[in-house]
Amino acid sequence: MKQSDTYSIGILGSKWGEEEKKRWLLRQEVRRSYKKEVLSKLEPLKEGFDVEQYGELSYDAGKYPLFVVKNRKWDSNKATILVTGGVHGYETSGVQGAIRFLETKAELYGKQFNIIVAPCLSPWGYETINRWNPNAVDPNRSFYEDSPSEEAATLMRYIAALELKLTAHIDLHETTDTDNSEFRPALAARDGSVHNNWNIPDGFYLVGDTENPVDEFQKAVIEVVAQVTHIAPPDEEGKLIGVELSQEGVVNYATKALGLCIGFSGAAFTTTTEVYPDSPLVDDENCILAQVAAITGGLDFILETV
Template sequence: MSYPIGTPGKPWNDEDKKAWLALQSVKRSYSDDVVSQLDSLSEKFDVERYGTLDYDINSYPLFILKSKNWQNNKPCVLVTGGVHGYETSGVHGALAFAKKSATDYLSHFNILIAPCISPWGYETINRWNPTATDPNRSFYQNSPAQESAAIMQYLADNSIAPYAHIDLHETTDTDNSEFRPALAARDAKTHDNWNIPDGFYLVADSERPEHEFQTAIIKSVEKVTHIAPSDENNQLIGVPQTQFGVINYEAKKLGLCMGLTDAEFVTTTEVYPDSPQASDEICIHAQVAAITGALDYIVNK
């Protein structure tokens, strides 16, 4: 599939990236949709500003919710949303968990929630940041993405080592119609499109898959929405299933957000908002069910 920016066969240069950026536009408000909700959560959480994204086009304050009465003898649970800003239910699922369910687990855990790691991506409905960098491939030392570097620095500065990390994502039809063609053009590499799974699935870390943990999450979510069936090759997004609704990625090697820490229990959720069987509300509920399913498993194991 051709892409309107760049020269075929050549990776994008700075001018190509500027041309791509010039095509992006604000479609919704991070301040109105996300920041405005934080004050209402201040009774349950300390609302901390952990950084600022500074781009020529705009700057964005970054916020994290930290459970009050933090106790160092409790395990810490980290929930991240909006690493890919266009994946809406990740952002609003994190906020919904903070509002409706988090207090059920405060006796067991310290809880950290970063609801929108990529505000510019949220506003422009983008996978990348303004430099055409994917934050979810940038969680490593000397990260090229401000979004990734900021949350890593916050955890390091506060000596926080999560026991569990649930990273909230979506797989949408635009992965094939826009983002993979853009990636192929940016890198001058072939990126074959794959069938978009119709339903919810998980991406586990191949170095710490914790199969029973992933199973518990799937069982929790299937009460809310359908789990994606595998394709004719028993795969999801071109990757073999390790169990129903679960595939594995090498999290740290790929610079994924779920490789951000050495947490024992990690997973990345993927909902499919374009499914005829789904809705925005269902996708948000599925994200919350994934988090609660994960925490229920840890509490009861």
């Protein structure tokens, strides 16, 4: 029996081989421009920040330079903050929220922190509006040694080479309706597993780390974001995306075991944002502002308490 009940590629119950991955890749097409929507916005930042290329992805679809933006007044006595966006390239406000933070807030916070922002880890995913990279690998399940994801491996090498201790790592994401209509069915087909349709939370929420939940930090972020957009309520089972709430708007994952981006950094304060851009209560600008609020809310908490 074919996988057509849930996805158009593969045989039900069987993992994809190289042929299925090639068929999937042939279906992908460029739908927007990394150069126009991301790289062009980094150019003006060079006046006040160090914009540094930390690697390049080379796929058959093209070469994609990868950049970080750092404040110039680097001081080893300051706490160092990492902000990542576009680990999943299709999650637009993660990328644009990181850039907006640089455009509007980073200079101010750079007086008190060393700031590193990697605004778009997955440029091919950004252009094709995709969760995976061209090899059908999810970068946000690949932050571990000998990673199969160039996107994850390149960032990890860069951060390791800096030889510094991160105080905070804020990773900017979205949960979209296409998670259920496209990406989870594709995942089930690729892995030969069962696809469970999760409820998509209507609103903003955070994913913390079960090993280091830093509850007060998460609470502070939620409180600031709630001034900008609505926080996702729990479903009828009291959960978000199938996970028990640890507090309002927050669930915790085993981030290191799952290979999530915030799991690799070893930062004292970590969180993954999840914006819901398909809500009738928000628009693109509101989603971007929510991401910026999450960053500033976390940094203000650190300034006030650490």
